[in-house]
Amino acid sequence: MTDSLLRVCRTCGRYTLSPNCPVDHSETRTPHPVRFSPQDRWGKYRRALQAEPGS
Numbered sequence: 001m002t003d004s005l006l007r008v009c010r011t012c013g014r015y016t017l018s019p020n021c022p023v024d025h026s027e028t029r030t031p032h033p034v035r036f037s038p039q040d041r042w043g044k045y046r047r048a049l050q051a052e053p054g055s
């Protein structure tokens with residue numbers, strides 16, 4: 001997974017592969033840990049809407 005190697009600076013938002021920003025040397029983090037699928041995410045709201053009594 002090459003995505004897990006990509007990191008983003010917490011200060012300037014620069015993308016890098018280093019655990020520290022090459023510009024300001026601050027700590028970087030993973031930009032968006034994808035642990036869930038978007039379908040599951042919206043499926044929760046969709047099911048909530050369907051659970052409401054209609055008309």
Ligand SMILES: [Zn+2]
Nearest residue numbers: 009012021024
């Ligand atoms: Zn930075």
